[in-house]
Amino acid sequence: MKMIFKITLIVAFGLGLNQAEAQLKKNVTGQQDRAFWVKTLNRIAYPVVHNLANETLKKNMPLEKGPKYGLNLTKVTYLEALGRTMAGLAPWLALPDDDTAEGKLRKTMRSELLKGLANSVNPTSPDYMNYRTESQPIVDAAYVAHAFIRAPKALWEPLDGVTKKRFIEEFKALRSRTGAYNNWLLFSGLTEGFLLSIDEAYDPARVMFSINKMKEWYVGDSWYSDGAKFSMDYYNSYVIHPMLVDLLKVLVEKKKASQADYDLAVQRMVRHSEFLERMISPEGTYPAFGRSITYRMGAFQALAQTALMEKLPEHVKPAQVRCGLTAVMHNMFDGNQNFDDKGWLVLGFNGHQPEIADYYTSTGSLYLTSLGFLNLGMPADHKFWTDEPAPWTGLKAWTGEPVKKDYKVDY
Template sequence: MTGAPPLAPWTRGDWLSMLRTISDPVLRHGAAGTLKAAMPVEAPTGGEGRRLFAHLEACSRTLAGIAPWLELGGLEGDEARLQSEARVQAQALVASIADPASPDHLNFGTGMQPLVDTAFLAQAILRAPTILWNDLPGPVRGNILRELAAARTIAPPVNNWLLFAAMIESLFAVIGLDFDRSRIDRAIRQFDAWYVGDGWYADGPLFHFDYYNSFVIHPFLLDILRVFPRDTEWAEFTRKQVVRAQRHAAQIERMIGADGAMPAIGRSLSYRCGNLHLLAQLAVLRLQPRQPEVARVREAMARAISRSLSAPGTFDADGWLTIGCCGHQPGLAEDYISTGSLYLCTLAFLPLGLAPGDAFWAADRVPTTGDTVYGGHDAVPDHAIGE
């Protein structure tokens, strides 16, 4: 592999092993009804202020990350066995957190934060509709709908939270229930107005130079719009959004250094490799642009995932994630960060929803864009949208 640094290549098995390491405590305790008893709540304020929200954060974000893999058919051997076990755990977890009689019944409607993580649960169901919805017993679905409805009473602030409200309504549309189209339309129109150019959206009236375009904005817009593929009112925005997302994803790949490090900029650095959400999503949706090609993206993502999750101190003695970007760095946490928040990093693992023979996994290893440029090899110029 000309121009590659001396790092061992990650196989699909390495990706799966890391995802299982992250998700195992959440799935295992969630399925057993012992999540509240077992999960620590590390937070800048000592945890008590976030305890009302942290467990739903951990569950919903983990499910949103593993959902495509749970839904994937045709696996064989050890991976099929692991998937079967995870499916059972995920279904038991969802049943438990929505059951008023469960010791792990979670808060979906008190405070503001539940709007965010009910939306991640809705996104998980959209990504795994068979495993996380159709195959659930009717009473469990009824409990989930009740909790989803509780979150709908929360009015979103005028920023990326508009997308959380829109995601919940999109799920209601998919399952054939009455939904509030105005919440979806407001999010779409507002973000179109907040577009600042070359693949970047502002997050509210002011632009933030951070990773929220990849954490939330582009992936949520894409998933919401996919629910309404024949909607003529949003068709033009959909065309623009795909191009914008592809451009932003290309920029994210260029931010990944040869050692997997990425610029430590902006809010929520404790989400670690969750800033790869958009790259991961475009791969699963097969919307990856021609440049960078899929093998280049896989290589860059593997390095960033490894760098952010393999540092000493990333997990506590019981396997729970600790606050930090690369190891245990509690000083990096904003006041809204707690143990549950950290599981947004699972969103980097969406490509496990692609079959082992897919080009994402099967394509020969190639250098990243950074390898090519800083290895002294010839390269093509980078262009903004419209150039």
């Protein structure tokens, strides 16, 4: 009988590997994993999407911020919540409707998000969002645009003409400001790339500057420097690889960039996905280092997107990615430590830990965790969900199983 690994919460600090392995050798199917992912993503996204659909987001969303917060909170946090939530939801919402319980939930979520999107750019709505002042909207408009790029038929095309026109105007209004000289360049580039994708006038300078600087800031072995100096954090996954790859895809489709540039960006993201998969410990945890660790599962966006694109390296099987990410999700979301009593995310990494929030982190920022759920865009009959459970690299390495030797790459 084949050994099947159960992904479960390991609660004892310092639990021995023999005990950990024993807990993992129980039957859990990929369909059970998927049901858990759906339940968890819905738990995260529902307060944002449902309240925005009912024009009560500003009324009901808590305004928590770190002790050194330095932005204009009410001008930025609501767009953060929307953009980051929908960028993670987009691949799942792009799946066709069906009569399953998941399908009905997905249809409701999509319907409410479309209603909320119209409210978010309606100047007469109490939930009208700010694109016109502050620098932070440059960031979160890009996540809105990224969702439209990821799911155009589900999230962009169904919008009415007035709402589409309003989004276009809001995106173009961002050109009056600049942001940080680092990964922020991709935010402007991606928003302009979306405008190009729908055949609107776009700013080619912003697009090409962002791409050229990323090329210049590549330091090797899949790592980009975040600006002139390298930062050891998860921004290569939060932002750089996924946005660069998807921006180049738009440009290739519009014959504004070479296929070789796109292929190289994908190749580098694939390599980066190897690092992320190896960062998952045998117990289903990962290192809490660098800026913005309050973004939780967003740290794995590049791994999730690589799997979604079916570009995983041959030695990294879809099932081991599913099982590794599921283990992390159980550790983060089985309990209530990351939610308040009304279901909103709280400041922290795995619990209420406001002291680790950055000067730009507020309640809306936290919804970047949705980006770790991109693989729900694979249908339930995809091998990512149907293959038998498999141990991820960290678990294999610490339990004496064969593991592929890792070494740097030169591209």
